[in-house]
Amino acid sequence: MSSSKDSCGDHGRRCERRRWWRRCIGYTLLFLFLVLLAIFITWLVLRPTKPRFYLRHATVNQFNYSGPPSNLLSTVFQVTVSSRNPNDRIGVHYDRLEAYASYRYQQITLRARLTPLYQGHNDVVLWSPVLFGPAIPIAPYLCDAIKGDVASGFLQLSVRLEGRIRWSVGSWDSGRYRLFVDCPAFLTFQNGVSTAEGAIVQFQQPSRCSVEV
Known part of the structure; x- marks a missing residue:
């Protein structure tokens, strides 16, 4: 028992x-x-809303294309991009952000690292990087397009930004999200003419950028 x-x-x-x-x-x-x-x-x-980006200004100080057979493009761009945080209660941390120029989907400058920063509620911030493209090889299928644009004095580029952002509410921060910004720039060579030394081209009309987060 x-x-x-x-x-x-x-x-x-x-x-x-x-x-x-x-x-x-x-x-x-x-x-x-x-x-x-x-x-x-x-x-x-x-309801966090993604930041709004605008291309405020672009100056092309150099745009030299060597032509066949080397097909090298050397460029220098000065651009100003602004961002506005439309949220009333949410801040944005830009942990990493890089800018570069693209011509018909081909990157034509090196990436410029932008300063990390925090963007408060409804704040506007500006970046003004200089983008360098020292003798970048151009894809053969773009050769005719470049020659045609240079001859006409009209140039269409994209200024792009890529990086990582975080949302911030009080002391709470979200995980990191990938940010991709595409800003179209429609440029006209000074007096409609480009030279072997490279024309100075200016774009001063603000352009709304597409933003993906």
């Missing part, structure tokens, strides 16, 4: 331990669910 009672006691203790573990797991899952639900509700209430 004593052995039977001990067996029943051991079984009861095992059942109690199982119930205790089930309660712990249940409370933990409930706590995680409530935390995630609170974050989700906060996100819906705040």
Whole structure:
């Protein structure tokens, strides 16, 4: 009889331990669910809107194309890009941001690293990088397009920015999100003529950029 009672006691203790573990797991899952639900509700209430970018100014100080057979393009660009945070309660951390120029989907300058910064509610920030393209090889299929644009004195480029951003609400910061900005620039060579030394081209009409986050 004593052995039977001990067996029943051991079984009861095992059942109690199982119930205790089930309660712990249940409370933990409930706590995680409530935390995630609170974050989700906060996100819906705040409704973060991606920042708005504009190309404010662009100056092309050098645009020299060597032509076949080397097909090398040397460029120097001075650009000014602005960003506005349209959110009333959410700040934006720009952890990493790089700018470069593109011609018909080919990168024609090196990447310029922009200063990391925090953008407060409804704040506007400016970057004015100089973009260098020292003897960049151009794809053969672009040769005729470049020669035609140089001859006509009209040039269409894209100023692009890529990086990582975080949303900030009070002391809480989100994870990092990839940022991609594409700013079209429609440029006209000075007096409609380009020279072997490179014409000075200016673009002064603000252009709205497309933004992906």
